[in-house]
Amino acid sequence: MNFNPNQRKLYPFPDVLTAAKPYWWLVTGMWLTGFCILCVHGSYHSFTKLVPFNSALLDNFFTYFTHVGDGLFAIALALILFLLKYRRIAFAIVFSFLLSGLFAQIGKKLTVAPRPSKYFTDIVHQPVHTLPVTNWGDTSFPSGHSATAFALLTMLLLFFPKSKWNLLWILLAFLAGYSRMYVASHFLDDVLAGASTGVFSAFICYIISLKIFAAKPRWFPG
Numbered sequence: 001m002n003f004n005p006n007q008r009k010l011y012p013f014p015d016v017l018t019a020a021k022p023y024w025w026l027v028t029g030m031w032l033t034g035f036c037i038l039c040v041h042g043s044y045h046s047f048t049k050l051v052p053f054n055s056a057l058l059d060n061f062f063t064y065f066t067h068v069g070d071g072l073f074a075i076a077l078a079l080i081l082f083l084l085k086y087r088r089i090a091f092a093i094v095f096s097f098l099l100s101g102l103f104a105q106i107g108k109k110l111t112v113a114p115r116p117s118k119y120f121t122d123i124v125h126q127p128v129h130t131l132p133v134t135n136w137g138d139t140s141f142p143s144g145h146s147a148t149a150f151a152l153l154t155m156l157l158l159f160f161p162k163s164k165w166n167l168l169w170i171l172l173a174f175l176a177g178y179s180r181m182y183v184a185s186h187f188l189d190d191v192l193a194g195a196s197t198g199v200f201s202a203f204i205c206y207i208i209s210l211k212i213f214a215a216k217p218r219w220f221p222g
Contacts, residue, residue, distance in 0.1 A: 013207055020161035023170060027153075027199075030174060034192050043187040044124075047116055050188060051181050054129045058182065063133050066179035068172060069145025071097060074152055089159040092202075092209050093152060100151040100201035104144040104194060113141035116184040128184050135185040143186040146194030147201070149176035154202030 017024060037046050067073055074097040082090035117136050120128035153173035157166055177195055180186040186194075 013203070013210065016158050016161050016206075020157045020166065023157055023161075023166045026167075027157075027170060030170075031192060031195060034188055038188050038192065043189050044119075046188045047181060050178070051129075051184075054182070059131055062179040062182045063131055065175060066133055066145060066183055066185075068176040069143075069147075069149040069180070071101065071148065074148055077152065086159075088209065088213055089155060092159070092205050093155050095208070096151040096155055096198075096202040096205040097148055099205060100147040100198045101144060103197045103201060104142050104147045107142045107193070107197070108139040108144075111141045112138045113190070114138050115140040116181070116187055120184070130184045133185075134183050140186055141190050141193060142197055143177065143180050143190040143194030145180050146177040146186070146191045147198040149173045150195040150198030151202045152198075154199045155206070158202065158206045 011019070037050070040046075041049060074093060078090040078093040078097075081087070081093065114123060115135055115137060116128060117130050117134050118138070120126045150173050153169050156163070156169050160166065173195075177191040180191055180194075181188065
């Protein structure tokens with residue numbers, strides 16, 4: 001079965017999930033593992049257990065890698081795909097990034113949750129390793145970077161369900177989520193909520209894309 005993202009007909013939502021079933025099981029298993037850790041240890045202790053040490057090498061890596069969850073990265077990826085004539089997924093990525101960002105910002109407005117950097121420094125008065133990219137304040141929940149990273153991952157799995165690169169995309173998305181903990185900008189529950197937001201947003205955008213591109217519009221350039 002050919003899943004070309006630029007073909008005239010996109011495959012129905014249940015079918016495309018089935019096509020990438022091994023990858024969805026892996027994503028779900030990793031998410032459930034994080035959820036179990038959170039239930040057993042709570043936000044505070046899960047953070048200290050999952051970020052037990054730091055090093056100059058990890059500092060340098062995560063300082064740059066955490067930007068995978070930036071909006072600029074999502075836009076750049078969409079632009080590259082558009083230039084490579086994967087225009088449907090390019091538009092879908094932009095819309096999923098915007099929707100996941102909207103949901104994440106709503107969550108931040110509705111909750112007052114100190115980030116690890118502030119929580120450890122100002123509340124429990126315990127030293128925590130921070131970096132120049134560390135965020136401060138009370139807008140920890142949910143993680144917007146994780147939402148963006150998992151929105152991108154989900155879109156890639158939906159449009160390329162049988163790609164040999166999917167395992168790598170999953171690893172990169174989870175590393176992006178972990179990076180938010182390493183730089184002391186988010187707790188585990190923030191990352192899990194952000195990941196769920198990204199996946200949910202991508203599902204919505206893919207289903208909408210099925211309607212929009214059911215019959216290829218004359219104005220659509222590719």
